[in-house]
Amino acid sequence: MEQGKSKTVSESKIEMHEMVLPNDTNLLGNLLGGRLMHLVDIAGAMAASRHANRIVATASIDSVDFHQPVKLGELVYLKARLTWVGKTSMEVLVEVFSEDYINGVCTFTNRAYLTFVSLDEEGKPARVPRLVPETDSERAEYRAAEQRRTERLKRNNR
Numbered sequence: 001m002e003q004g005k006s007k008t009v010s011e012s013k014i015e016m017h018e019m020v021l022p023n024d025t026n027l028l029g030n031l032l033g034g035r036l037m038h039l040v041d042i043a044g045a046m047a048a049s050r051h052a053n054r055i056v057a058t059a060s061i062d063s064v065d066f067h068q069p070v071k072l073g074e075l076v077y078l079k080a081r082l083t084w085v086g087k088t089s090m091e092v093l094v095e096v097f098s099e100d101y102i103n104g105v106c107t108f109t110n111r112a113y114l115t116f117v118s119l120d121e122e123g124k125p126a127r128v129p130r131l132v133p134e135t136d137s138e139r140a141e142y143r144a145a146e147q148r149r150t151e152r153l154k155r156n157n158r
């Protein structure tokens, strides 16, 4: 990707569905937290890779709260989009919903912010295109992301 290039949020956003099968659940028939985190990481990585047009590594995952369970036989619906980019790092918001395909009801279950770093052929951080927020909510999200990044780096003594 050429330096100086910019991309919009919608150019890299991802939507992904997965059915909750018995192997994915705990003894209550709810999607395992670890399995959900795996899906969140994958959805986030796809959006970041699409923005960077490169392989990415997960640098951090902010805290995730589990508000509602996703049940056996339901669909997990994940939406991932870029909220901010630095020189080589990108913040991605992943929102998770459970979808009951029998009645079409979709319920918000959780959200997580992840940071990915774009890597070159030698595994070194590589520059990413600038992100152009187009809507008021994308611009507000971008400003909030700068604050989250400051706190995240402080937590990591960086």
Ligand SMILES: CC(C)(COP(=O)(O)OP(=O)(O)OC[C@H]1O[C@@H](n2cnc3c(N)ncnc32)[C@H](O)[C@@H]1OP(=O)(O)O)[C@@H](O)C(=O)NCCC(=O)NCCS
Residues within 6 Å of the ligand: 056, 057, 058, 059, 060, 085, 086, 087, 088, 089, 090, 115, 117, 125, 152, 153, 156
């Ligand atoms: C993520 C990683 C590539 C960063 O490499 P590094 O040598 O520390 O790189 P730098 O210090 O130059 O930082 C690169 C960018 O990442 C950001 N970054 C690094 N660690 C971070 C963290 N824990 N949280 C948020 N951002 C982080 C830096 O702020 C910088 O951002 P910028 O270029 O946009 O300003 C490296 O730490 C790594 O490989 N970690 C392991 C990743 C991994 O195995 N993930 C799980 C499987 S994918």
